[in-house]
Amino acid sequence: MANPDLALMAHLMRRAGFGAPRAELEARAAKGYEATVEDLLNPQEPPLDRNEMMRYHPWTWRPGTLPGMGAAEWLHDLINTKRPLEEKMALFWHQVFATGVSKVDHYDDVMDMIVKFREKGMGDYRELLIEMAKDPAMIYWLDNCDNHATAVNENWGRELLELFSMGVGNYTEVDVRECSRAFTGWTIIPKLPRGPIGRHDWFFEYREADHDDGEKTFLGVTGNLNGDDIIRIICAQPATSRFVARHLYNFFVADEAQVPAWSVTPPKDPEAVDLLAQTLVDSDYDMRSTLRVLFHADFFKNARFARLKSPAEVVVGTLRFVGGAEFPAPGIGNLSRQPGYMGQDLLNPPSVEGWHTGTEWINSGSLMQRVNFTAELVGDVNRPGIQDLMDRLQAQGVRTPAEVVDGCLDLMGPLDVNERSREGLIGFTEDGGDFSWDSADQVEASAARVSELLQLIVATREYNFA
Amino acid sequence: MASTHKDPVLVVLQLTGGNDYLNTVIPYTNPLYRDNRPAVGIPEDQVIPLDDHVGFHPAMGPMKTIYDRGDMAIIHGVGYPKSPRSHFRSMDIWHTCEPDTLGTEGWLGRATRDIDPNKDNVLTTVSFGPALFRALALPGVPVACVDDLDNYGLLPGISEQKQRARILEWFAHLYAPAVGTGPVMDYLSQTGLDTLEGADILKEAPKMYNSTVAYPDTPIAKKLKGMAQVHLANFGTRILYCDHGSFDSHSNQAGMHSKLWTDVSAAVDCFFDDLKEHDAGDNVIMLMFTEFGRRTHDNGSGTDHGAGGVAFVLGEPVVGGQYSEFPSMKAADLEQGDVVPNHDFRGLYSTILEDWMKLDAKPIVGGTFEKLAYLG
Numbered sequence: 001m002a003n004p005d006l007a008l009m010a011h012l013m014r015r016a017g018f019g020a021p022r023a024e025l026e027a028r029a030a031k032g033y034e035a036t037v038e039d040l041l042n043p044q045e046p047p048l049d050r051n052e053m054m055r056y057h058p059w060t061w062r063p064g065t066l067p068g069m070g071a072a073e074w075l076h077d078l079i080n081t082k083r084p085l086e087e088k089m090a091l092f093w094h095q096v097f098a099t100g101v102s103k104v105d106h107y108d109d110v111m112d113m114i115v116k117f118r119e120k121g122m123g124d125y126r127e128l129l130i131e132m133a134k135d136p137a138m139i140y141w142l143d144n145c146d147n148h149a150t151a152v153n154e155n156w157g158r159e160l161l162e163l164f165s166m167g168v169g170n171y172t173e174v175d176v177r178e179c180s181r182a183f184t185g186w187t188i189i190p191k192l193p194r195g196p197i198g199r200h201d202w203f204f205e206y207r208e209a210d211h212d213d214g215e216k217t218f219l220g221v222t223g224n225l226n227g228d229d230i231i232r233i234i235c236a237q238p239a240t241s242r243f244v245a246r247h248l249y250n251f252f253v254a255d256e257a258q259v260p261a262w263s264v265t266p267p268k269d270p271e272a273v274d275l276l277a278q279t280l281v282d283s284d285y286d287m288r289s290t291l292r293v294l295f296h297a298d299f300f301k302n303a304r305f306a307r308l309k310s311p312a313e314v315v316v317g318t319l320r321f322v323g324g325a326e327f328p329a330p331g332i333g334n335l336s337r338q339p340g341y342m343g344q345d346l347l348n349p350p351s352v353e354g355w356h357t358g359t360e361w362i363n364s365g366s367l368m369q370r371v372n373f374t375a376e377l378v379g380d381v382n383r384p385g386i387q388d389l390m391d392r393l394q395a396q397g398v399r400t401p402a403e404v405v406d407g408c409l410d411l412m413g414p415l416d417v418n419e420r421s422r423e424g425l426i427g428f429t430e431d432g433g434d435f436s437w438d439s440a441d442q443v444e445a446s447a448a449r450v451s452e453l454l455q456l457i458v459a460t461r462e463y464n465f466a
Numbered sequence: 467m468a469s470t471h472k473d474p475v476l477v478v479l480q481l482t483g484g485n486d487y488l489n490t491v492i493p494y495t496n497p498l499y500r501d502n503r504p505a506v507g508i509p510e511d512q513v514i515p516l517d518d519h520v521g522f523h524p525a526m527g528p529m530k531t532i533y534d535r536g537d538m539a540i541i542h543g544v545g546y547p548k549s550p551r552s553h554f555r556s557m558d559i560w561h562t563c564e565p566d567t568l569g570t571e572g573w574l575g576r577a578t579r580d581i582d583p584n585k586d587n588v589l590t591t592v593s594f595g596p597a598l599f600r601a602l603a604l605p606g607v608p609v610a611c612v613d614d615l616d617n618y619g620l621l622p623g624i625s626e627q628k629q630r631a632r633i634l635e636w637f638a639h640l641y642a643p644a645v646g647t648g649p650v651m652d653y654l655s656q657t658g659l660d661t662l663e664g665a666d667i668l669k670e671a672p673k674m675y676n677s678t679v680a681y682p683d684t685p686i687a688k689k690l691k692g693m694a695q696v697h698l699a700n701f702g703t704r705i706l707y708c709d710h711g712s713f714d715s716h717s718n719q720a721g722m723h724s725k726l727w728t729d730v731s732a733a734v735d736c737f738f739d740d741l742k743e744h745d746a747g748d749n750v751i752m753l754m755f756t757e758f759g760r761r762t763h764d765n766g767s768g769t770d771h772g773a774g775g776v777a778f779v780l781g782e783p784v785v786g787g788q789y790s791e792f793p794s795m796k797a798a799d800l801e802q803g804d805v806v807p808n809h810d811f812r813g814l815y816s817t818i819l820e821d822w823m824k825l826d827a828k829p830i831v832g833g834t835f836e837k838l839a840y841l842g
Contacts, residue, residue: 102554103568255650308650341597348554351568356605359653364588364661365598365611367654368620376623418647421640428636455621456633460640461654 005029007414009036011304012295014466015252016040017084018316021323021385022392022411037295041122041288045082056328070107071346074114075336076328078316089121089287090114091312092251094346097132097164098354099141101347108201109137110347125244125285129165129231136188136202142352145187147180149212154180159352161234169263170239171219178216183227185211235285238277245276245290252294254306255358272299305416305465308358311342313466314370318458321412322377323384342369362464374458379451386454390447394437401429408453417462425460429453472749474822475704477693478574479686479734479754480599481726482711484553486769487759487776487805489723491520491540491792498795506719506764516540520792525727528735529778536786537738539779539840543793544814545807549758549773553714556757561601563812563831573815574705575604576830577823581704588664589701594689594708602707610664615692616672619665638662671699679740686710687733694740697750704823713756719768730754734780742782751781751822751841755811761803762795773804777814779840783822789838810835817841 009029013020017040020028028036053073081087094114101110113135120128132138133156139145142156157180161171171179187210188202216225221233234240246267250256253272257265267273275297276290283289294300309317315338319325325335339346343366349355378386389411398407405425409415417425432449436442457463489506493499494513513521514530522530532538546565550556562569574591582590591609593602602609612618620637624630641658644651675695681687689708696703710730715722734752741747759775774793793805800806813835816827821841828834 100554102558103552105552105554337596343598350570350600359650360605362654362657363598364608364657364664365593367657368611368661368665369597371620372622375621379623418644418651420642420644424636424640427639428633431632452624452629452633455624456636456640459621459633459637461651461658464654 003029003414005033007304008033008301010413011301012036012040013084014313014317015088015300016291016295017088018078018313019320020084021321022388034296037292040085040295041292043083043086047083047086047118048077048081053328057332070101070111071340071348072328072332072336074111074346075316075339076325076332078312079319079325085291086118086122089291090117091310092247093117093121093128095251095310095349095354095357096247097138098349098352099135099137100349100351102350104137104141106137106201107347109140113137114347122288122291123286125280125287126231126235129160129235130228132164133160133183133186133227133231134204136204139186139188139204140202144183147184147186149184149210152177152180152184152212156180157183160230163259163352163354165234165243166237166239167243167262168260170237175218178218178225179230181212181214181216182218182225182230185209186227238281241277241280241285242273244280244285245273248276248290248294249273250357252291253300253303255308258356258358258360259353269299272297305462307466308361308464309466310355310357310361311339311344311366311370312346314342314374314464315339317466318374318377321385322380323388324382338369338373342366342373370464371459374463375455378454378458381447381451386451389454390443390450393450394443394446397437399434399436401426401434404435404450405429405453408450408457412454412457415457415462417460421460421462425453425456428456473702473704474824475697475706475750476574476818476823477697477737477750477752478601478705478707479690479730479752480601480707480709480711481713481730481754481756482557482709483714483756484556484758484760484771485713485726485756485775486715486719486723487772487774488762488795489719489769490523490526490727491516491542491776492523493519493792493795494521495519496795502763502795504764505766506723506769516788520788523723523727525724526731528731529727532735532738532780533786537780537782537784538786539784539838540788541777541779541809541814541838541840542788542790543774543805543808544755544777544790544811545758545774545809546811547807549804549807551758551771551773551802551804553757553771558600560755560757560811561599561603563815570600570603572599572601572603573830574601574707575607575609577819577825578602578609578705579604579607580825580830581823587702588660589667589696589703591705591707592668592693592696592703594692594706599707599709602705608660608664610668612668612692615668615695618668620662634662667701668696671695671701674699677740677743679736679743681736681740682729682732684729684733686729687736690733690737691740694737697741698744698746715760715768716765716770717768719764722768738780747782749783751779751783751818753814753818754778754780755814759805762800762805763803773801774807777811779814779818783841785840785842787840789840809838813837 006029009025078087101107104110116131142159143153144156147153154176158176162168185207187205189205213224218225219233279290279293343361344355393407398404435446492508492513494510512524515521559565561572563573578591588608589610593599593609593611596613598611641655643655672695681691693706755777756775758772760769760772790809793808812831815831816835817837819825819827
């Protein structure tokens with residue numbers, strides 16, 4: 001039976017990060033759950049050096065629109081960060097404020113958003129909203145650069161309410177209009193034409209002359225409202241804290257319905273969403289305080305394997321487990337395309353709605369990609385994480401197929417699989433009889449069999465749950 | 467699965483990166499072509515003339531043979547209003563038929579749903595490439611996604627075939643539906659078994675295949691050969707999709723564009739020869755398109771992103787010839803320096819969907835667009 005402290009720590013690290021190698025789990029479990037939560041919320045390790053990627057892969061500095069290359073830097077960070085929750089929150093906000101290079105046409109600008117999420121993602125949500133309202137990629141993505149005093153464009157105004165703060169059903173079409181009016185003049189400079197392979201950087205600019213400073217009435221508040229007033233009013237709405245809370249629940253706890261269905265589908269766990277929403281209100285939208293409450297809640301601790309991993313979690317989590325991706329070796333561009341092959345093209349979500357999550361991650365093509373990509377990694381006995389697993393199995397002296405299967409499931413998670421799956425894995429392993437670790441030849445033969453078992457384990461349905 | 471009558475089959479070859487229209491179907495007698503292409507223009511004596519106005523790039527010899535057989539429709543000036551000149555956005559527009567908003571449903575995903583509403587065949591549509599093209603994406607519609615037909619399926623890394631067969635047997639065992647595991651596990655079960663079934667069927671295709679056609683050793687030839695194998699295996703596949711590229715010839719266009727068209731022309735020629743040898747070409751057409759044409763005036767060594775482009779529809783059932791018109795290259799008629807499309811790509815799709823696939827195009831492409839008569 002798996003060590004319960006270790007299993008809980010593995011759960012926390014899968015959710016608050018992208019999993020951790022066994023030695024790290026053991027060290028964290030020794031420090032304790034609460035200390036680990038605090039360390040995740042207030043990381044002491046330094047951030048990664050953004051110049052490192054540039055040194056080895058200069059094209060990541062200005063990737064233009066080269067597919068796969070723009071996300072290489074981020075993938076490297078996701079794998080190697082020593083501040084896992086910060087990076088996980090960057091992914092969280094990227095899935096909420098879904099902005100894509102398909103339209104922005106400039107990886108740098110979308111990557112700049114990730115850097116903002118990293119810096120502000122665990123702070124005050126209201127500040128983050130203001131930051132997004134001024135973000136050049138966002139402004140272009142949702143056409144706020146075409147939102148003029150004389151000709152209102154409602155794209156940003158609508159999505160701010162529908163997807164970024166309150167959710168459908170909590171405002172009227174008049175509110176959308178008034179909200180959009182308040183954001184007239186929030187635009188970008190310079191608007192240089194495209195260069196041959198990409199365009200130039202943009203910067204936020206507030207143009208007084210293009211701002212509609214007439215009286216507006218938004219959600220019952222009347223006045224000469226500007227964009228920051230709108231965000232203040234939005235954040236005073238109970239709907240907003242509930243909406244953000246539900247996003248947190250969906251991302252960190254268990255799969256919810258897709259976002260567009262939230263107005264008509266009650267939350268899976270209304271009490272959990274209430275608690276998170278109340279914490280947001282009580283803490284003045286401090287994400288750090290809210291996450292602390294979330295990670296300490298029973299509904300979180302009991303939600304082990306209650307969500308399907310996103311492609312980013314599959315790719316990054318498996319790479320962290322097997323190790324060997326610490327140096328940005330050639331091939332990082334190809335590696336950064338892998339989540340896309342599984343349906344999550346990082347920095348390029350399919351629309352402002354973001355990715356559909358849960359079972360919608362899975363189709364026959366993406367499932368095959370998940371299985372094949374992860375099986376190839378765990379089948380590579382030269383990877384440090386796999387060597388470590390073999391050493392530990394050998395040290396434990398596991399001999400029967402059941403012991404080996406249980407040992408592997410434990411060292412890979414601990415992973416929970418249902419009893420039928422466990423029996424299947426044992427059945428597969430029984431073919432070669434008991435394992436021996438007494439001579440070099442025996443170790444090699446045993447390792448080869450374990451290697452195949454690991455490939456079958458990552459191919460199970462259960463491996464797709466986090 | 468094999469049907470006695472021959473259902474219409476559509477093969478799509480996407481020329482990714484923006485193929486240069488003006489150097490593909492060259493207006494070689496138009497002085498404006500010479501004026502605009504001082505660096506990358508093809509000398510008149512190298513052009514393969516189709517008529518007194520246009521001719522093929524010199525690397526497209528085999529395409530000329532197909533054209534002369536009457537098996538190729540050239541559709542001039544294809545595109546849509548307000549070309550965004552961005553690869554991603556333009557390709558999205560082609561894939562989703564949504565020029566104004568961001569669409570997520572692929573036009574051929576919708577077509578697949580209409581062809582096989584009950585999902586009877588996991589191989590109705592087969593995509594060749596590492597990831598699903600957005601043109602084929604539609605939630606709940608299974609599309610087989612093949613990167614390498616010779617090595618296709620789950621766990622290709624296990625090279626010892628007996629061992630792989632054994633592990634896949636256990637995979638099926640692990641994915642067997644079980645009572646009481648819940649809807650998500652059930653869904654994963656079904657998807658896993660569909661994946662396995664598709665792979666099991668598809669891996670037979672190369673074994674069943676026998677041909678005298680020698681495809682060249684190029685990536686596009688490998689894909690088209692794989693598509694021929696799937697078609698000839700009679701799995702009931704109706705849509706096959708692949709791409710080749712990159713056609714993004716900003717610099718050193720001359721060598722790059724020649725190599726691209728040498729490879730594409732040779733591979734396409736082999737593909738149709740292969741079908742003919744097996745008497746299996748009379749129910750297949752191929753669409754070749756690109757996301758946009760390139761800038762009219764060259765940039766000194768290549769060409770930048772443009773608007774209007776050229777598409778090709780090939781195959782025995784096609785009424786060969788040239789359709790639509792070559793857009794004007796007069797300076798006053800250009801938009802941002804680009805030739806302006808005069809045939810909406812959704813008309814191209816509508817022609818294929820209705821006159822070939824016998825589907826209702828309107829809900830798939832989102833409206834009614836002008837069709838042309840190259841499919842009878």
